[in-house]
Amino acid sequence: MPTLSDTQLQALARDLDAIRDEVLADLGERDARYIRGMVRLHRTLELGGRVLMPLGFLPPVFVAATVSLALAKILENMEIGHNVMHGQYDWMNDPTLNSQRYEWDTVCTGDSWRRTHNYEHHTYTNIIGKDRDYGYAVLRLTDEEPWQPWHALQFMNYVLLSVFFQWGVGLHELESEKLRRRELRWRDKWPFLKAFLRKGGRQAFKDYVFFPLLTLPVAPVVLAGNACANLIRNLWASTVIFCGHFTADAETFTEAECVHESRGHWYLRQLTGSSNFTGGRWLHILSGHLSYQIEHHVFPDLPAHRYPEISVRVQAVCERYGIPYNTGRFSRQYATVLRRILHYSLPDRLRARLRREPPAQAI
Amino acid sequence: MPISTSLSAATRRTVLWLGRQLANQDNPGAWLDPLLASVNPLWVQAYTPAQVERVERETADTLTFTLRPARRWAGFQAGQHVTVGVDIDGVRHHRTFSLSSPPTLWQRQGRITLTIKRQPGGRVTPWLHQHLTPGQTLALGEAFGDFLLPEPAQPLLFIAGGSGITPILSQLETLVAGDARVPMTLIYCVRTPADVIAAERLRALDARSPALTVTIVTDDGPRSSRHLGDAHLDTVPGLKARQVYLCGPQGLMELAESQLLQRGLRSSQIRRASFSVGPARALAPGTTGGTVTFRRAGVSVDATGDASLLALAEAAGLNPRYGCRMGICHQCSCRKTGGTVLNRLTGKPSGPGEETVQLCVSVPAGPVTLEL
Structure with a gap:
C-alpha cells in the first residue's frame, strides 16, 4: 500500500467525498428506471425458466429453460439483491427496494448477509483476522496466515466452495472455525442456525420439491434443470466474488495498521484491497457491477450501474495520489486468483523455491 | 372478482404461505407487479393503485382529480382523508388529502375525487398539478380520520x-x-x-x-x-x-x-x-436538535446539539441494530414516520414525511418520530 501522509489522506477523502456527493445529488428517474427495468427482466427470465422447464425433455428447451432460470438467479442475487441490500436504492423510498426489508433468492438470509457482508466485510475489508470474507476461513491466501497441512488440499476446497457457494455463504456466519476452536458455543449460534435452516429449507423446497412435484410426470427433468441453474449461479457468483479481492495485486492489511483509522485511510484500504475486471455491458450487469469492485468498495451505497462512469473519476484520483488501480481482463484476473489459491496451498519454503524468491519471513 | 375471495380462509392461508416460500416476500402477490404494471397498472398488488380519469380546474391554484381506485380499495366515510403516493424523479413521496367526493360516488361508480391546492415551493402538489394527467396511476392508502358526521343527525x-x-x-x-x-x-x-x-x-x-x-x-x-x-x-x-x-x-x-x-x-x-400541508421549510444551518420519539419503545428524548439518532436511541436505553456507524453499511436504516433530519455526510435535510433514514449519520432538525 502506498504510504500517504495524513494531509494527503485528508485530501483523498475530500476528493472521493466530492465524487460521492455529486452522484448522490444527481440520483433520480434514470436510476429508478434502471433498477425497475432489471427487476422486470428478472421476473421475465424466472417466469420463462419455470414455465419452459417442464418441457425440458426436449434438449434445446432444457438448455433454454436452465439458462433462463440461471440468468434470473444471477441477476436477482448480484445486480438486484446484493445492491438493494447495500441501500443503493433506499433513497427511492420504495418498500420493495428497501435495504432492510429485501430478501433474496439464495440460501443466506438477508439479515445474516447485512451483518457479515455489509458491516464486517465492507468495514474491515481485507484486514486479516477481522474480515472473515478473506478466504472465508477455508482458504489461505496470504502470508499473514501460517501454513497448515490441510491447506495442501485447498484447491479442492475452493472447487467445493464454488459448487455449493450459496450454502457456504449461508453458513458463513456460523463461524465454524471459532466453534472448532471452542471460542464460541453451539448454543450461541442457535438463533442463527434456526434462521439458516428456515431459509435454506425454503430455497430447497422451492427448487427441489415444489416445482418438481407440481410437474410430477417430468419431475426428474425439472429437478435436474433447477439444480443446474443453481449450480451455474453458484459457480458464476463465486468466480466474480473471488476476482474482487483475491487477485495477485489485491492487498491485505493488519489490525495494527487500522487502529483509529481516518476516513482517508479507509478509502485507501478499499482502493488497494479490491480489484476490477473489464468486459462488455452485460458482463458488468451479470456481475452485479462487482466487476467494478474498487468503485463498489469506495462507494458501496451508490447505485452500481453508475460505477462505469464513476470509475473514470476514481482512476484519475488514484493517479493523482500514485495509488495503483488493479484491473485487467476477466480471464487474466481470474487466472491470478487460481494461481494465488494454488500458491498458498504450498508450504512457504516450497512456494518460495517455485517462485525463485526468498522465503517469506517465518512467523 | 379475484378467485381468492371464493376460497376458504384456510386455503387462502395455505396459498399465502406457499407464495411466501416461493417469492421470498411477505406479500407474494407483489412479485409479479413489475410485469403486471406494464399490462395494466391497476393490477399492481404492492399497493392499491388508482387511475386518474379527469382533471378539472377549480381556481387558479386548485385542481380536482377524479380517480378510479382498484376495486379492492376499502372505501371511506364522508370527512376522511387518504394518503397518496407518487414517484417524483424516482423518489416515492406521500401526502395526505381529504376526499372531496361523497362515498356514494365510490359505491355507485367506483370513483373518488381529490381536490388539491398547489403549495408554492412544495415538492409534491406543484408536481401533481403539472404531471398528473388522465391515464396515470398513483398509490392510494386506506381512508382514515375521525372528522365524521354525527349519528344520529343534529344541527x-x-x-x-x-x-x-x-x-x-x-x-x-x-x-x-x-x-x-x-x-x-x-x-x-x-x-x-x-x-x-x-x-x-x-x-x-x-x-x-x-x-x-x-x-x-x-x-x-x-x-x-x-x-x-x-x-x-x-x-x-x-x-x-x-x-x-x-x-x-x-x-x-x-x-x-x-x-x-x-x-x-x-x-x-x-x-x-x-389541515396543514405547508411547503417543506428550508432549514437554516445549525438548527439541529428536537424531540425524538421512538414510537415502538414508547420513549421520547429531547436532543440538543448534533447527536445522531443512533446515539440518541442508545442514550435512551434502546438497542437499535447498527454496523459501521459511519454511513456505509445501512445496518441501522430505520423508518422515519415524521419530522426532518439532517444528513451529517451531505449536510442536507430530509423530507418531512415517511422515509428510511440511516440512524448513524442523521441528526434531528426539529421533532422526529421513528419506528423504533
Whole structure:
C-alpha cells in the first residue's frame, strides 16, 4: 500500500467525498428506471425458466429453460439483491427496494448477509483476522496466515466452495472455525442456525420439491434443470466474488495498521484491497457491477450501474495520489486468483523455491 | 372478482404461505407487479393503485382529480382523508388529502375525487398539478380520520377556510343526498370570490336543500383583516345547539374556536380537521436538535446539539441494530414516520414525511418520530 501522509489522506477523502456527493445529488428517474427495468427482466427470465422447464425433455428447451432460470438467479442475487441490500436504492423510498426489508433468492438470509457482508466485510475489508470474507476461513491466501497441512488440499476446497457457494455463504456466519476452536458455543449460534435452516429449507423446497412435484410426470427433468441453474449461479457468483479481492495485486492489511483509522485511510484500504475486471455491458450487469469492485468498495451505497462512469473519476484520483488501480481482463484476473489459491496451498519454503524468491519471513 | 375471495380462509392461508416460500416476500402477490404494471397498472398488488380519469380546474391554484381506485380499495366515510403516493424523479413521496367526493360516488361508480391546492415551493402538489394527467396511476392508502358526521343527525355548522372545504364538500353532498332535514350552515372563508373551490357544486347544494345555508366570506384587500366576524356567527340560528366542523388554516380554526367558546359552546361540540400541508421549510444551518420519539419503545428524548439518532436511541436505553456507524453499511436504516433530519455526510435535510433514514449519520432538525 502506498504510504500517504495524513494531509494527503485528508485530501483523498475530500476528493472521493466530492465524487460521492455529486452522484448522490444527481440520483433520480434514470436510476429508478434502471433498477425497475432489471427487476422486470428478472421476473421475465424466472417466469420463462419455470414455465419452459417442464418441457425440458426436449434438449434445446432444457438448455433454454436452465439458462433462463440461471440468468434470473444471477441477476436477482448480484445486480438486484446484493445492491438493494447495500441501500443503493433506499433513497427511492420504495418498500420493495428497501435495504432492510429485501430478501433474496439464495440460501443466506438477508439479515445474516447485512451483518457479515455489509458491516464486517465492507468495514474491515481485507484486514486479516477481522474480515472473515478473506478466504472465508477455508482458504489461505496470504502470508499473514501460517501454513497448515490441510491447506495442501485447498484447491479442492475452493472447487467445493464454488459448487455449493450459496450454502457456504449461508453458513458463513456460523463461524465454524471459532466453534472448532471452542471460542464460541453451539448454543450461541442457535438463533442463527434456526434462521439458516428456515431459509435454506425454503430455497430447497422451492427448487427441489415444489416445482418438481407440481410437474410430477417430468419431475426428474425439472429437478435436474433447477439444480443446474443453481449450480451455474453458484459457480458464476463465486468466480466474480473471488476476482474482487483475491487477485495477485489485491492487498491485505493488519489490525495494527487500522487502529483509529481516518476516513482517508479507509478509502485507501478499499482502493488497494479490491480489484476490477473489464468486459462488455452485460458482463458488468451479470456481475452485479462487482466487476467494478474498487468503485463498489469506495462507494458501496451508490447505485452500481453508475460505477462505469464513476470509475473514470476514481482512476484519475488514484493517479493523482500514485495509488495503483488493479484491473485487467476477466480471464487474466481470474487466472491470478487460481494461481494465488494454488500458491498458498504450498508450504512457504516450497512456494518460495517455485517462485525463485526468498522465503517469506517465518512467523 | 379475484378467485381468492371464493376460497376458504384456510386455503387462502395455505396459498399465502406457499407464495411466501416461493417469492421470498411477505406479500407474494407483489412479485409479479413489475410485469403486471406494464399490462395494466391497476393490477399492481404492492399497493392499491388508482387511475386518474379527469382533471378539472377549480381556481387558479386548485385542481380536482377524479380517480378510479382498484376495486379492492376499502372505501371511506364522508370527512376522511387518504394518503397518496407518487414517484417524483424516482423518489416515492406521500401526502395526505381529504376526499372531496361523497362515498356514494365510490359505491355507485367506483370513483373518488381529490381536490388539491398547489403549495408554492412544495415538492409534491406543484408536481401533481403539472404531471398528473388522465391515464396515470398513483398509490392510494386506506381512508382514515375521525372528522365524521354525527349519528344520529343534529344541527350542524361547518366553518371552512380555503382548501379546507374539501372534506366538508363530501359531508354536505352526503347530507343533502340523504335528504337531511336538520339545519345546516356553511361559512366558507376565502381570500377573493375567485378562490371559491367547487362554487358550482356549492350553489347546487344550496339550491337543492332548504335546510342548508351557504355563506361565502371573502377578505378582499384592506377592508377586513378578520375573515370571520360576529356578523357571521350571530346570524346562525340556534348556534349553541350545533355540532361544529372546522377545517382550514391554523389561524382561522383558532379564531373560530375561541369565538365559538365565547358564545358558550362546549369544546366537545367542535370537531377540527387539522389541515396543514405547508411547503417543506428550508432549514437554516445549525438548527439541529428536537424531540425524538421512538414510537415502538414508547420513549421520547429531547436532543440538543448534533447527536445522531443512533446515539440518541442508545442514550435512551434502546438497542437499535447498527454496523459501521459511519454511513456505509445501512445496518441501522430505520423508518422515519415524521419530522426532518439532517444528513451529517451531505449536510442536507430530509423530507418531512415517511422515509428510511440511516440512524448513524442523521441528526434531528426539529421533532422526529421513528419506528423504533
